[in-house]
Amino acid sequence: MPWDESFLVRCATTLTKIEHKLTNVQIGYLCRYYRMNNDPENEEFAKQWNRDDIIWFWDLDQWCFCRRIADDQVAYQQQPTRIAAA
Numbered sequence: 001m002p003w004d005e006s007f008l009v010r011c012a013t014t015l016t017k018i019e020h021k022l023t024n025v026q027i028g029y030l031c032r033y034y035r036m037n038n039d040p041e042n043e044e045f046a047k048q049w050n051r052d053d054i055i056w057f058w059d060l061d062q063w064c065f066c067r068r069i070a071d072d073q074v075a076y077q078q079q080p081t082r083i084a085a086a
Contacts, residue, residue, distance in 0.1 A: 003073055011066035018063045034067055 019027050026049065045051070045060060 002076055003069060008069070008073060011069045014062055015066045015070070018059045021059065030063070034064065 022030070030045070
């Protein structure tokens with residue numbers, strides 16, 4: 001499932017903006033947790049990082065969505081080239 005280039009750019013920009021709001025430790029933890037679970041629980045992070053505002057929850061949801069898009073795109077690009085039937 002190839003994504004439109006402008007959509008991928010928007011996702012990359014969103015990831016960068018959100019990650020600028022987090023510390024390196026938080027980003028590392030979030031990445032590790034995402035790799036294991038693919039869908040982090042917002043409430044768990046809210047308690048752990050003492051955050052409970054709606055913008056933060058939205059940012060976390062957007063970060064996870066954009067990571068999934070990036071993972072899908074990488075998987076798509078790593079597929080063997082398909083040969084069109086002549």
